[in-house]
Structure formats: C-alpha cells, structure tokens
Amino acid sequence: MVVGAGVGYWLWREYQRRSMLPDGIVSGNGRIESIQVDVAAKYAGRISRIFAREGDLVKTGQVLAKMDTEEMEAELAKDKAKVAEAEEAENQVKAEIVQRESELKYQNQLYDRNRALLARSVISREEMEQTHSKRDVAVAALDATKAKLQTSRRSIEAAAAEVKRIQTQIVDSTLTSPVEGRVLYKLAEEREVLAAGGKVLTLINLGDIYMEIFLPSRQAARVEIGADARIVLDAAPQYAARAKVSFVSPEAQFTPKQVETQSERDKLMFRIKLQVPQELVLPYIEKIKTGVRGVGYIKLDEATPWPEKLERRFPMPEPTKPTNAEPATTEPKTPTEPKAEETPVPKT
Numbered sequence: 001m002v003v004g005a006g007v008g009y010w011l012w013r014e015y016q017r018r019s020m021l022p023d024g025i026v027s028g029n030g031r032i033e034s035i036q037v038d039v040a041a042k043y044a045g046r047i048s049r050i051f052a053r054e055g056d057l058v059k060t061g062q063v064l065a066k067m068d069t070e071e072m073e074a075e076l077a078k079d080k081a082k083v084a085e086a087e088e089a090e091n092q093v094k095a096e097i098v099q100r101e102s103e104l105k106y107q108n109q110l111y112d113r114n115r116a117l118l119a120r121s122v123i124s125r126e127e128m129e130q131t132h133s134k135r136d137v138a139v140a141a142l143d144a145t146k147a148k149l150q151t152s153r154r155s156i157e158a159a160a161a162e163v164k165r166i167q168t169q170i171v172d173s174t175l176t177s178p179v180e181g182r183v184l185y186k187l188a189e190e191r192e193v194l195a196a197g198g199k200v201l202t203l204i205n206l207g208d209i210y211m212e213i214f215l216p217s218r219q220a221a222r223v224e225i226g227a228d229a230r231i232v233l234d235a236a237p238q239y240a241a242r243a244k245v246s247f248v249s250p251e252a253q254f255t256p257k258q259v260e261t262q263s264e265r266d267k268l269m270f271r272i273k274l275q276v277p278q279e280l281v282l283p284y285i286e287k288i289k290t291g292v293r294g295v296g297y298i299k300l301d302e303a304t305p306w307p308e309k310l311e312r313r314f315p316m317p318e319p320t321k322p323t324n325a326e327p328a329t330t331e332p333k334t335p336t337e338p339k340a341e342e343t344p345v346p347k348t
Contacts, residue, residue, distance in 0.1 A: 025297055025300065025307075031291055032231075032288075033210055037203045038202050042169075046067065047193075057285070058182070064183075064200070079162045096148075097142070103141070103142075115128065179205040180206060207282070220269075227300070231274060231297075240310045240313070247273035252270050284317060
C-alpha cells in the first residue's frame with residue numbers, strides 16, 4: 001500500500017509539472033553529471049608521494065602525486081657526462097683542425113716555392129712531384145679532420161637529446177591536475193609500482209557540468225543546439241539554473257535509465273544534453289556534487305516566455321570567512337561576484 005501510494009503521488013506530481021508548462025517548453029527527468037578525468041603515470045615506476053585524498057577539491061595544475069625519479073636522475077647524470085665528453089672531443093678536433101690548416105699552409109708555401117725553383121731548373125721534377133704529393137696529403141688530412149668535427153657535433157646533439165628526454169620524463173613524473181575538480185577515487189597507494197599508464201586518481205571535472213534528459217521524438221525533433229534551458233534540482237526546487245542545449249543524440253533508444261513511467265518507456269526517446277556554462281559554475285565550485293537528480297526544461301519556441309518559477313536564480317554563496325591562520329587584511333578586497341541571474345547550480 002505504501003509503495004502504491006508513493007508511485008501514485010509521483011505520477012500525479014509528474015502530471016502536474018508537465019501540464020503546467022507552456023506549449024513552447026518541454027521537460028525531462030535527469031541528474032547532474034560531469035566528465036571524469038584520470039590522473040595516470042606516463043611511465044612505469046613507483047609512486048613516491050600522493051598529495052590528494054578522495055573528496056579533495058583541486059585546481060588546474062595542482063600537484064597531486066609524484067613518481068620516484070632516482071633511476072631517471074642517475075641516467076640524467078650519465079647522459080650529461082656524455083654531453084661533456086662529446087664537447088671535449090669536439091674541442092680536441094677543433095685544435096687538430098688548426099694544426100692541419102697550419103700544415104696545409106706550409107705545404108702550399110713549399111709548393112709555390114718549389115714550382116718557381118723548378119722553372120729555373122734549381123730542383124728536379126721528382127722533388128716537385130714529392131712536394132705536390134705532400135700538399136695533397138695535407139689537404140686530405142684537413143678534410144678528414146673536418147669530417148670528424150661534424151661527427152663530434154652529431155654526438156653532442158644525440159647526447160643532448162637524451163638529456164632532454166630524461167628531463168622530460170622527470171617533469172612528467174610529477175602528476176598534476178588537468179582540470180579544476182574534485183577527487184572521486186584514489187586508485188593507488190604510495191610505494192606501489194605502476195605500469196605505464198597506471199591510474200593514480202580519478203577526478204570529476206567540475207568545470208564541465210551538465211544534465212542529460214530524454215525526450216520523445218516529436219519533441220526532440222524541435223530542439224535546437226544552443227536552445228535556452230533551465231535546470232531545477234530536487235534538492236532546491238525553488239531555484240532554477242541557466243543552461244544551454246549542447247547535444248541532441250542522432251539515435252533513439254528504449255527505456256533510458258532516467259525514465260520511470262510506463263508511458264514514456266513505450267516511446268522512442270532521444271538523449272539531450274543541457275550544459276551549464278562554466279562561468280556560472282565557478283562561484284559554486286566547492287558545493288557542486290554530481291548525481292543530484294532534478295528536471296531539465298528546454299525552450300522550443302524562443303517567443304515563449306519562461307514561467308516565473310523558472311526565472312528564480314540560485315542565491316550567491318556566502319563569502320568564506322577568514323580563519324586564524326589566514327587573518328583578514330585591514331583593507332579587504334571586494335570579491336567580484338557574477339550577477340544573480342547568471343549563477344549556476346549548486347549541488348547539495
């Protein structure tokens with residue numbers, strides 16, 4: 001009897017809600033959802049520290065965990081030594097080039113002198129040919145030494161690239177939050193060894209808040225991307241939050257999980273996504289919770305005005321009071337607050 005009475009009341013309330021909407025506005029049940037983001041290790045290794053716990057609110061770029069980098073740092077030191085060794089080899093080759101250039105200069109001078117002496121028959125042709133041969137040897141020696149210089153420079157570049165690779169791995173071993181959100185799951189513990197891609201934490205992106213509702217085909221066909229929408233939460237039915245239609249599924253489905261009445265189960269339903277603008281979410285970032293159920297409303301006709309109950313905005317959250325550890329300044333700054341009509345949905 002109690003269950004039957006509860007179902008009857010829910011059906012009556014649903015009927016009342018839908019029957020009171022203007023013709024240009026439709027609604028559907030849904031719940032607040034957000035994108036989940038995994039914080040994972042890029043390379044295999046041991047977790048050194050984890051700085052976040054489940055439920056913590058984190059900022060974009062905040063350090064959440066660190067992997068052990070002792071082995072990488074040892075490799076980095078070895079590769080830096082290789083760079084220094086290659087640079088020393090380059091300096092030696094440069095000194096050898098100077099020596100070879102000096103030798104070639106001498107052989108050129110000797111060649112020019114002997115050619116003049118040969119013209120006056122002071123030296124024999126055999127001596128002249130020996131001078132010519134020595135000059136050619138000096139040219140070849142200089143070319144070979146210059147080739148060694150290019151090899152040394154390539155060795156330096158290869159060693160420097162290896163240093164940069166290890167440095168990048170060390171930087172990537174500090175795991176930071178890619179979004180502003182809340183820690184949903186802690187999936188690993190300190191000193192645990194992870195494979196490449198092993199997950200440490202799962203976050204919910206509180207900057208990407210939306211509600212999904214389901215509408216029958218005759219209504220979904222009239223919904224436009226970017227259409228104005230409202231979200232009302234069961235926990236705070238006296239307020240409505242602004243939203244926009246960001247997605248209309250091209251495929252229909254039966255019995256969506258949010259639909260609970262038999263009449264709606266018999267229809268083809270299309271998934272509609274109502275996105276809450278990020279700038280409206282940020283003032284309530286500490287209070288937002290996913291999974292809160294409610295009702296989404298979509299305006300099919302721009303000429304249809306919103307009912308007065310769907311124009312009541314959530315009140316601005318109270319400013320955080322300073323603690324003893326963080327005393328208020330003598331000239332506190334006035335926080336910049338968005339207008340009341342641009343406030344998002346707080347999750348309770």
